[in-house]
Each structure stands twice: as structure tokens, then as C-alpha cells.
Amino acid sequence: MQRVTVNAWQIGLVFKNEEYVRMITTGTYWFWKGEQVYKYDITQPFAAPTDLRLLLENEELKSVLDVVEVGDGQLVLRFENGLLKQVLTTGIYAFWKSILKNRFVRVNIGETDIPEEVDRNLFQHPLLVPYLRSLSVEPYEKAALFMDGRVVKILTGGTYYWWKNSSSIALVRIDTRVQQLEINGQEILTRDKAALRLNAWVQYAVENIERAVLANKAYDQQLYVALQLALREYVGGFTLDELLEKKEELAAAVKERVETIAAGLGVSLMSFGVRDIILPGEVRAIMNQVLVAEKKAQANSILRREETAQTRSLLNTARLMEDNAILWKMKEMEYVERIAEKISSISIQGNGALLDQLKGIFSKG
Structure with missing residues (x-):
């Protein structure tokens, strides 16, 4: 015979000829040869010595266990006395019911968004990080969020987290700060065929990211062309002498002509100016x-x-x-x-x- 002592923090499982017989708790026991006892610390997860599903058919054993089954596309977060202790993937798990209180949070990672019941403070937890993906948007940016090739929402500054799954995620970022676009070396003929070279600039800011990113391609290049054409149209309508007399009105007139086009691009023009009007050598x-x-x-x-x-x-x-x-x-x-x-x-x-x-x-x- 063999003597087995089960302490207060332990539970013993008795097997005979590799079949489960019964459960024993605190105390000292004697067993015949051929009987085998597995002792378990009830503060630790239960690691079954045989198929767990077979053991759970015993109602007595099942009553002292918290059993969790995790399906495909799911995760279960196990909290022990309020602290995250384990992230459970597909499978079946059992934990002893003890003075340590287990809490389980089941999430569906097939849905990319993380539910509110998962505390945001856990997103940097080493146990959870392998199951998350994150993207950041700077405070001065806005970003169009694409999931599986379609726009889902517009994001402002911050760090965003999603579950790792088969869905593709991408951001198209737009800088919302005031930006400057140089329009240099524009060679234009006046009405009296005088060839001028103009250097201009424009300051603008993106106000409507949906128009700038979704409704238009390369909005900044389109803005450049619109300003270029407006300059040519205005300058070409005057003789050289008339243009030099009206040079103070040039910037305001071009800006006014382009503002409607800029609004269609999701852009607001802050200011526009002509830095240089360069005359040909003979005219100079x-x-x-x-x-x-x-x-x-x-x-x-x-x-x-x-x-x-x-x-x-x-x-x-x-x-x-x-x-x-x-x-x-x-x-x-x-x-x-x-x-x-x-x-x-x-x-x-x-x-x-x-x-x-x-x-x-x-x-x-």
C-alpha cells in the first residue's frame, strides 16, 4: 500500500488502471498497488492527466472546476482577482474554484473592433499585445480608415487598436496644417505677346478629407494645375503695361478664381501671392x-x-x-x-x- 497526504490547497484525483475513480480533498489516504493519485495545486490551472472532456463527465469533479471552451475566431481573457493572467485561444480549459476568483471575458476577434468591455489600459499588456495591431495618427493629421478596401471612418489624432485577424487595415493620412505650394517658373504671354516668367506661392489647408482623399486623386497636383491655369488666363488678358498697372490686383483675382475649385478638392486657400514678375532681357x-x-x-x-x-x-x-x-x-x-x-x-x-x-x-x- 502507499500513503498519500493531500494538503489544504490541494485536490487529488485517483485513477485505477488509468481510469478516473474519484476525487479526494484534504487528508491522509492509503491506496492499494495499481491505484495512482495525481495531486493538484488549486491555485493553478488544472492540467488534466487524460482527456479533459472525459473527466468532465464526472459531475463531482465538474462542480469544482470553472470550465471554459474557446471556439475558432475567439479569445477568452482570464482575470484572477481582477488581474489579467492568461489569454486563452481555441480549446477547452479548466480552472479550480478556490479563493482566487476567476473572471472570463470572451471576445470575437473575427470582428476587428475591440469591445469596450476590454479595458484600454490592457492594450500594452505583454499577454495581449500579440493579438493586437495598432496604428497612430498625429495630432495635426486626419486619416481615412480602410478595412478590406473600403472606407469605414475618419480618424483624428491618437493611437488606435484592432484585433489581428484576416481583415486588412490601412490608413490614408492627411496633414491638416497650413501648407505652402510653390508655383515657380511659369512662362506666360501677355495679350501683346510679351513673354513673362512668374514665381508664385499659395498657402492652403485640407478641411474635408473625404473630398481630398476619396473623391479626388492627388488633390495637391490638381490644385497646382488650377492655379497655373488661372495665372495664365489672367495674365493673358492684359497687355504688359496694363498688367504692371494691375499687379497689385493679380494675386486677389487668381485666388478668387481658384477658390471654388479648391473647395471641390476639400481644400481651403489661406493666401496667394506672386513673388516675382520677371521681364525678358530686351524689355528690361x-x-x-x-x-x-x-x-x-x-x-x-x-x-x-x-x-x-x-x-x-x-x-x-x-x-x-x-x-x-x-x-x-x-x-x-x-x-x-x-x-x-x-x-x-x-x-x-x-x-x-x-x-x-x-x-x-x-x-x-
Whole structure:
């Protein structure tokens, strides 16, 4: 005979000739040769020594077990005293009923979305991660969620989780921040056949992701072409001189023409501007000549005004000196002084009359 002791945290299963006979609990037992006892820790999952389904036909044994059967396309999350302890896949499982309280959450992973009863805080749990897939959307993005090739919903910023299954999942992301598109090197003919090269820019933001992604392909390229054509249409309607006069209106006119098209693309135009209007070399040379001529004409006009003012001043001075002998004499002295500043020495040749004339000049009169 053999002696077997079953402790308080254990349960024993007695087999005879490989057939289940009975269950024993806490105590000491004696068994004949040919009988075999399997002892189990009731705080651990039950690992059946033979086919579990056969053992569960015994109602006594079945009553002390929590039995869970997991079908295809399912998972069962086993919580022990509120903590996730195991993720059960397809099969049949048994757990001892004990002071450890088991709770089971059954989920259908054939449905891609994760039910609310699964705590989001568990999505990073090492036991659950192998069964999940995740995609992130930046705070400044919106994304169209495609499942099996069709759009399901529009996602905003955040991290999203789905069950791993046969369904395909893809995101088409759109940056919703204000973006700038450069429209450079546009060679356009004016109405009078002057060839210009324009550099422009536009700032825009995507407001309707359904239109931008689902209803249109390459919305940014379409926006570029629309702006390009609007520029050509506007510039081609004016002569070069008219265009240069209306250049302040150019940006507003083009923006207004394209706004309706942009709305159809799901885009809102924030601002549009023309950075450069580059003229051909020949036209630039002619315009430079015109500019130089205009500046020369302005300079000549200023000189003529100054000469007129000087003449008027001299005339006024002459009138004053005509009526005032002292003022006349002072003016003579001023000119003599200026002449003297230029002379280093004086050699006088002549008779006494010349000396008398010089004396007369320096006399008070």
C-alpha cells in the first residue's frame, strides 16, 4: 500500500488502471498497488492527466472546476482577482474554484473592433499585445480608415487598436496644417505677346478629407494645375503695361478664381501671392532706358527751377543796389575781395591816373 497526504490547497484525483475513480480533498489516504493519485495545486490551472472532456463527465469533479471552451475566431481573457493572467485561444480549459476568483471575458476577434468591455489600459499588456495591431495618427493629421478596401471612418489624432485577424487595415493620412505650394517658373504671354516668367506661392489647408482623399486623386497636383491655369488666363488678358498697372490686383483675382475649385478638392486657400514678375532681357533694357530718361527729365526740371530762383535772387539784389549806393559799394568790395584771394602778387605798370583809380575803388565813396 502507499500513503498519500493531500494538503489544504490541494485536490487529488485517483485513477485505477488509468481510469478516473474519484476525487479526494484534504487528508491522509492509503491506496492499494495499481491505484495512482495525481495531486493538484488549486491555485493553478488544472492540467488534466487524460482527456479533459472525459473527466468532465464526472459531475463531482465538474462542480469544482470553472470550465471554459474557446471556439475558432475567439479569445477568452482570464482575470484572477481582477488581474489579467492568461489569454486563452481555441480549446477547452479548466480552472479550480478556490479563493482566487476567476473572471472570463470572451471576445470575437473575427470582428476587428475591440469591445469596450476590454479595458484600454490592457492594450500594452505583454499577454495581449500579440493579438493586437495598432496604428497612430498625429495630432495635426486626419486619416481615412480602410478595412478590406473600403472606407469605414475618419480618424483624428491618437493611437488606435484592432484585433489581428484576416481583415486588412490601412490608413490614408492627411496633414491638416497650413501648407505652402510653390508655383515657380511659369512662362506666360501677355495679350501683346510679351513673354513673362512668374514665381508664385499659395498657402492652403485640407478641411474635408473625404473630398481630398476619396473623391479626388492627388488633390495637391490638381490644385497646382488650377492655379497655373488661372495665372495664365489672367495674365493673358492684359497687355504688359496694363498688367504692371494691375499687379497689385493679380494675386486677389487668381485666388478668387481658384477658390471654388479648391473647395471641390476639400481644400481651403489661406493666401496667394506672386513673388516675382520677371521681364525678358530686351524689355528690361527698354524699361531701364525709359526710367533713366524719366529721371533725367526730373533732374533737368529741378535744375531749371534752381536757375530761375537764382536769376530772381540776382534781379532782386540788382534792384536793391540800384537804389542804395552803399550797398553797391559793398558788393564791389565783396567781388574785389574774392579776386584778391586768387592773386598772390600784383605788379602795377602805368601812370598816376591808375593809382588814383585804385584809391577810388577802396575809398568810401
